[in-house]
Amino acid sequence: MRGMRLHGRDGINAMKLEEFQLSGPGPGQAKIAVHAAGVNFGDTLMVTGEYQEKPALPFSPGMEAAGEVIGVGDGVDNVKVGDRVMGSIGFGGFAEEANVPAMNLTAVPDDMDWATAAAFPVAYGTSHVALTYRSHLKSGEVLLVHGAAGGVGLTAVELGKAMGATVIATAGTDEKVALAKSYGADYGINYSNEDIRDKVLEYTSGADVVYDPVGGDAFKASLRCINFEGRIIIIGFASGDIPQIPTNYPLVKCFTVDGFVWGAYHRNKVEVIHEGYAGLRKIWAKGILKPHISHRFPLIEAGEAMRTLLARKSTGKVVVEVRG
Numbered sequence: 001m002r003g004m005r006l007h008g009r010d011g012i013n014a015m016k017l018e019e020f021q022l023s024g025p026g027p028g029q030a031k032i033a034v035h036a037a038g039v040n041f042g043d044t045l046m047v048t049g050e051y052q053e054k055p056a057l058p059f060s061p062g063m064e065a066a067g068e069v070i071g072v073g074d075g076v077d078n079v080k081v082g083d084r085v086m087g088s089i090g091f092g093g094f095a096e097e098a099n100v101p102a103m104n105l106t107a108v109p110d111d112m113d114w115a116t117a118a119a120f121p122v123a124y125g126t127s128h129v130a131l132t133y134r135s136h137l138k139s140g141e142v143l144l145v146h147g148a149a150g151g152v153g154l155t156a157v158e159l160g161k162a163m164g165a166t167v168i169a170t171a172g173t174d175e176k177v178a179l180a181k182s183y184g185a186d187y188g189i190n191y192s193n194e195d196i197r198d199k200v201l202e203y204t205s206g207a208d209v210v211y212d213p214v215g216g217d218a219f220k221a222s223l224r225c226i227n228f229e230g231r232i233i234i235i236g237f238a239s240g241d242i243p244q245i246p247t248n249y250p251l252v253k254c255f256t257v258d259g260f261v262w263g264a265y266h267r268n269k270v271e272v273i274h275e276g277y278a279g280l281r282k283i284w285a286k287g288i289l290k291p292h293i294s295h296r297f298p299l300i301e302a303g304e305a306m307r308t309l310l311a312r313k314s315t316g317k318v319v320v321e322v323r324g
Contacts, residue, residue: 003095062093139164292316
């Protein structure tokens with residue numbers, strides 16, 4: 001089998017395509033023949049040793065993948081050989097085979113292709129659980145989505161509309177704002193030349209839920225346009241700026257600030273992840289989700305796929321087609 005591998009934590013440029021043999025699946029694991037892998041910012045951290053999970057060397061990056069089960073270890077009863085599956089696998093997706101935690105896998109819908117399946121679990125799963133389980137978005141509320149053309153942001157726009165919210169999308173270029181509006185956003189704000197607070201209050205009476213994978217100035221603006229009893233859900237800090245919050249703001253407006261980390265729920269409360277997948281399958285069956293993949297790369301160009309993500313050249317998801 002082939003895979004992109006690292007023998008140290010030396011970054012993207014040290015990743016090489018190699019031939020190697022993978023052992024059989026261990027207890028609780030499933031071995032999958034990987035067809036495609038989604039690219040995530042976590043992958044770019046893992047290759048330099050900056051991610052919280054540090055796989056034993058050598059290893060193949062790729063924390064999100066879709067493929068066919070070709071073996072199962074002891075104690076596995078949720079998947080079987082021949083199943084089409086997708087999920088957040090930890091690492092190993094940038095290789096033709098991977099041993100992965102079986103409990104992290106879910107079935108791929110019959111009408112979903114491999115690339116879409118690889119792009120689906122983290123982005124849609126994050127947004128669905130964040131908007132339902134964590135922030136309890138209701139029909140008729142106003143949802144403000146920052147970084148709305150990115151991997152998770154665009155799915156939050158789609159799912160927010162599917163849940164009946166009025167969606168305001170923010171992004172850094174007119175083209176990205178237009179993309180978010182094409183996916184259902186009612187209003188768009190280009191935060192490179194428009195004031196987020198002013199535009200939110202021009203379009204609506206304020207935001208009930210703020211979905212924030214950006215941090216920085218976007219978060220600070222959210223504090224000034226969040227409604228009474230609003231909810232801010234922190235997804236990440238793509239801006240590189242981790243903001244601080246004056247605690248008198250949530251005191252006076254009675255709003256909450258919560259966090260959601262996809263991997264933490266896999267480790268601590270995986271049943272919430274699977275409840276989210278079940279909800280997403282129902283929405284998918286209605287035909288209203290249109291996953292956006294802006295870039296596709298062959299396995300040997302997995303490094304370039306990661307560079308594209310880091311350079312913010314992508315919208316929606318970047319996918320490595322492992323067997324394409």
